[in-house]
Amino acid sequence: MGNRSNIQRAFEQGQGVLRLVPNWVPRSFCIPGRRIKLHPDDYYALGGERGGIDERWFSSTTPADNGPLTGEHEGLSEVVLELEGKIEKFLLRDAVAELKEELIGQRIWDAYGSWPMYSKFFDNLDALPFHIHQDDIHAGLTGQMGKPEAYYFPPQVNNHGGNFPYTFFGFEPGTSREEVKECLMNFARGDNMITNLSRAYHLEPGTGWDVPPGVLHAPGSLCTYEPQKASDVYAMYQSLAGNTVVPEELLWKNTPDNKEGNYDYLMGVINWELNTDPNFKSNRFMTPVPVNPLEEMEQEGYIEKWICYRSEAFSAKELTVLPGSSVKIKDAAAYGMIMMQGCGKMGAWDIETPALIRFGQLTHDEYFISENAAREGVTISNPSKTDPIVMLKHFGPGNPDLVIR
Numbered sequence: 001m002g003n004r005s006n007i008q009r010a011f012e013q014g015q016g017v018l019r020l021v022p023n024w025v026p027r028s029f030c031i032p033g034r035r036i037k038l039h040p041d042d043y044y045a046l047g048g049e050r051g052g053i054d055e056r057w058f059s060s061t062t063p064a065d066n067g068p069l070t071g072e073h074e075g076l077s078e079v080v081l082e083l084e085g086k087i088e089k090f091l092l093r094d095a096v097a098e099l100k101e102e103l104i105g106q107r108i109w110d111a112y113g114s115w116p117m118y119s120k121f122f123d124n125l126d127a128l129p130f131h132i133h134q135d136d137i138h139a140g141l142t143g144q145m146g147k148p149e150a151y152y153f154p155p156q157v158n159n160h161g162g163n164f165p166y167t168f169f170g171f172e173p174g175t176s177r178e179e180v181k182e183c184l185m186n187f188a189r190g191d192n193m194i195t196n197l198s199r200a201y202h203l204e205p206g207t208g209w210d211v212p213p214g215v216l217h218a219p220g221s222l223c224t225y226e227p228q229k230a231s232d233v234y235a236m237y238q239s240l241a242g243n244t245v246v247p248e249e250l251l252w253k254n255t256p257d258n259k260e261g262n263y264d265y266l267m268g269v270i271n272w273e274l275n276t277d278p279n280f281k282s283n284r285f286m287t288p289v290p291v292n293p294l295e296e297m298e299q300e301g302y303i304e305k306w307i308c309y310r311s312e313a314f315s316a317k318e319l320t321v322l323p324g325s326s327v328k329i330k331d332a333a334a335y336g337m338i339m340m341q342g343c344g345k346m347g348a349w350d351i352e353t354p355a356l357i358r359f360g361q362l363t364h365d366e367y368f369i370s371e372n373a374a375r376e377g378v379t380i381s382n383p384s385k386t387d388p389i390v391m392l393k394h395f396g397p398g399n400p401d402l403v404i405r
Contacts, residue, residue, distance in 0.1 A: 006088050007098045010081040015348045016373030018103075020336070020366040021078040021089060022357055025055040025064050025120070029244065033123040035157045035223040042359035046071075053359075054125075059336025059368050059394060060118035061093035065232040075232070077118075080362055092368065104334045105371030108396050117314040119227040119336065119394040121157065127164040128219045129246050130195050130238035134254055135213035138269050139233045141256045149228035150286070150308040151219070152208035152316065156340040156390065162221025164242070167209070168198040169217050169284070170275035177267060184237060184263050188248050191240040201281065208286040210310035214271030215284075225307075225338075227314040227394045235269065286310060288318060291401075301325025302380075306402070307392070315399045319380075321389040326381040331374040332400040335393045339365035342389035344382040347373070351380075351389070 010018055024038065028051035032043045036056050043052045050069055057064070057075055064075030077092040092115070101109040108116070133147035140146075151167075171180065175197045183194040195218060201209075203222045211217055216237060236250035252260045259265040277283060288305035290297070297303050301322050308316035319337075321327055321344070343352035352364050369378060382389045395402075 006081055006083075007079070007090060007095050009083065010079055011095070011099060011103070011370070013081065013348070014367075016370040017347055017349060017378070018079045018092070018095060018368040018370075019349060019364070020059070020092065020368060021080050022361070022363055022366065023057045023060060023075065023077045024053045024359060025057055025075055026050045026053045026066065027055065028066070029246070030054045030128070031125040033125045033162050033221060033223055035159065036121045036123045037157075037354060037357050039356055039358045045359040054123045056121045058119040058338050058366060059092065059115065060120075060230075061091075061096060061115045062118050062230040062232060079368075087362070099370075102372070103368075103370045104396070107398070108334065108371075111397075114230070115396065116230045117227060117394065117396050118230055119225060119316070119338075119392075122219065122224045122226050123157070124219070124221055125162050126242050126244065127166070127221055129236045129241035129244070130168055130198065130216055130218040131234050131236045132216050132269055133211075133213045133231075134233050134235070134269055135271070139213075139231065139254065141259075142233075142254050144233050144254065145229060145231040146213040147229050147231040147233050148212050148311050148313045149226050150208060150210050150311055150314070150316070152225045152286075152307045152318075152392070153203055153205045153222045154225055154340055154392065155205045157223040158205045161203070162223075164221045165203045166200040167203060167217060167220040168195045168200045169209070169211075170199070170215055170277065170280055171197050172199055173276050173278045175276060177272070180270070181263055181267055184251070184266055187239045187251050192238065194238050199280075206288065208307055210284045210286060210308070212271065212274060212311070214269065215274050216270065225316070225392055227308050227316045229313045235266070237266070284310070291317065298322070300327060302327045302329070304329070309402055313397050315395045315402045317393045317395075319391050319393060321380050321382045323382055323384050323386055323388055326379065328377040328379045330377040331369075331393075331395070333395050334369060334371040334374055335395045336368045337366065337391045337393045340390040340392060342382060342384060342387045344380065344384070344389050346380045347378050351391075
């Protein structure tokens with residue numbers, strides 16, 4: 001447990017804004033796309049057995065579920081305090097437990113007693129296998145929460161599209177349950193060909209998708225910013241993705257022990273209506289939506305857009321502060337943020353976008369803004385004459401500012 005005085009000191013030092021430590025997460029079944037600014041020598045810093053680092057988690061109080069080799073605090077964000085030349089670190093989870101509503105706001109604290117979301121960069125060279133995230137009911141059978149998530153593809157980290165910049169979502173309308181169940185039963189017999197029943201969509205930088213729990217998806221190879229509910233549940237329904245063989249144990253991941261081997265249970269995890277929606281793209285695709293009229297914002301020196309706005313569990317914005325501008329930005333709720341471009345000042349903090357980060361290195365590109373600081377307004381100054389400041393901001397459930405769907 002972090003020392004209370006250090007948590008309070010960090011909170012006061014940042015005037016209600018906490019500085020976070022880069023939080024790198026490996027996945028044994030992934031090949032890093034090398035677009036998340038980690039040094040080229042460090043993508044396998046945890047060893048080949050753990051797999052490559054292809055994720056960076058933001059504002060996370062959720063531990064990663066990476067099997068028996070998972071590190072003690074893997075997936076959990078840390079706060080950094082620099083005091084009299086010394087570095088102290090403690091978990092954001094402990095800061096939330098200590099500061100409660102002072103940090104995350106009365107509404108979130110009363111409803112959840114925790115910070116109930118996180119975001120990440122997901123950076124895979126290939127597409128992921130076709131998989132599903134359980135809803136609250138099915139995840140609850142293993143003592144966990146369901147997992148809605150959303151995608152946004154930031155232009156700044158998509159200098160290349162990877163090997164397969166297309167995502168399979170759901171099933172073609174008219175697909176039968178029997179066809180899907182047969183694929184699941186063929187999992188251990190080679191390629192179960194389940195994506196033959198699906199539809200792939202080309203991924204576009206600067207756009208995104210909403211993915212409720214129960215929707216099957218095989219995320220493509222763009223580097224993805226992913227706000228999501230504070231959960232790491234999933235099950236893989238595809239046995240062969242490209243040249244990657246998926247272990248059968250992942251088909252039954254997060255399935256109750258008494259349901260393993262029960263293919264009807266796996267079928268029940270699928271939200272059939274959402275997966276076969278004939279208007280899937282119009283209902284799930286997201287293009288950025290300006291928070292206020294563009295001309296009005298540009299005159300004040302900034303542009304802010306909703307980038308993830310279809311889920312009740314979280315939301316996200318992209319904020320651009322124009323060169324030479326200083327603006328005071330107010331929000332109705334606490335949020336985490338990650339810098340994408342530029343450098344300058346945000347309240348008491350220097351903010352900057354590193355070009356390259358060593359594993360274990362501290363940065364000034366990620367922060368958590370308390371609800372009071374967000375409501376009072378955070379002043380962001382961009383001294384550059386040419387380069388905008390661009391940051392992504394991730395909010396918890398029920399954002400009072402969000403009025404669109």
